Amino acid sequence: MTSALRRVLVLNAGSSSLKYRLFGVDGGGGTVGKALANGAASSIGDAAGALTHDGATVRPPGGVPSHDAALAAILRHLGPALGAATGPAGRGRGDGGGPPCVPGRFTPGVAAAAAAAAAAAAAAAAAAIRAATPLAPLHNPANLAGIAAAAAAAGPGVPHVAVFDTAFHATLPPAAYTYALPAGLAAAHGLRRYGFHGTSYSWAARHVAPAVGVGRGELNAVVLHLGAGASAAALRNGVSVDTSMGLTPLEGLVMATRAGDVDAGVVLHLLRHAGLDADGVDGVLNHQSGLLGLAGSPDMRTVLAAADGGDAAAAAAVDVFVHRVRRYLGAYLLELGGEPHALVFTAGIGEAAPRIRAAVVAGLEPWGIVLDGARNEAAVADAPADRIVVRVSADASRIPVLVVRADEEREIANHVVEVLREGDPSRAAAGG
Ligand SMILES: Nc1ncnc2c1ncn2[C@@H]1O[C@H](COP(=O)(O)OP(=O)(O)O)[C@@H](O)[C@H]1O
Ligand SMILES: CC(=O)OP(=O)(O)O
């Protein structure tokens, strides 16, 4: 059965991006192989929005207005490759045909979170994902559109798999996932911390463990996923034991447009005294806050450049961003007993902003964290393109500081191959 699995198309919708990758599958369906096509829509909703296909970038006038528009453009571009991969309509995986189309990274419904597994995205699953959209309003609609559009493009008989961004955090202990709300109310509404960016943490664990010479099941690490959406996680024995995002991807770190942690009293104050209703508060906290709210741009590159140019608000935004990351880093170092195998930076800012890395670990030498200035400045731009883990700490650092090139698309494909190899998606190994 699995020998027919030849291609996996991954669609990965972030809050500001829609990345895609078409993978070949090697070893009779067993392992994810070469990327056959690769690209992204970036800065969606911004005038600077762009589409990149296999390294060539085009900037449509006015940008890329929405995830729907991004998806349409990507499928238009992929048309020939998809056709070649799927063969005539109706030829599915079972008869030598096409790719499972894989819209990735959903937030689950409550039941799916408890089951903690990647799940088949049949119509019922799509309905469950739709029902969970209030928990991930920035992500689920884009991924649901991905299912529909990919189904239309690939034709019948091609399996679709949803990989849940929360599944990796199914191991959170109750002390970490419980909100101190009335227990009955919390149970009735599924109010608990779920955590997100699981695909990225799963990828980081897969590669950091061998890099520091331990088995994946032994790895203790603090991982900082700093992208447009940002979160932190503490991994003990290879699994998540704490994370900064909560019921929704709004809690925790300062993000591009999301506030992260605020006193819940702020919400009440805005409702009672600022003339806002629930949608208005949603708009403020999810879309107008974070770097955008503090500094006028959601893009850390712009904010850093403005800070360099003497913009006090931009400099303050960087300080708030870093302060919040350090608060979680300190907590997670304590939680892991002070001596994890690694401190890991990953995602857009984590990979490409040496200054942010340096600020996050400044003064932590007494805690065994010593950056190497030159390595930090060079990473990861100067590392070979196929190097996933780059060390930026000094040799004397008791805790290695590593930068991991995030590859959520390949990790999604890894999970898909695992799911389809199992045959029964509901028995899939937790991941994503
Ligand atoms: N050289 C850089 N310096 C600082 N920030 C960067 C750099 N390159 C990218 N970023 C930031 O990374 C973020 C995007 O990260 P990414 O993980 O791709 O986001 P998404 O959550 O949309 O997947 C953007 O906010 C951008 O500002
Ligand atoms: C879950 C989440 O916030 O994702 P992203 O960082 O892609 O916005």
Ligand SMILES: [Mg+2]
């Ligand atoms: Mg992301």
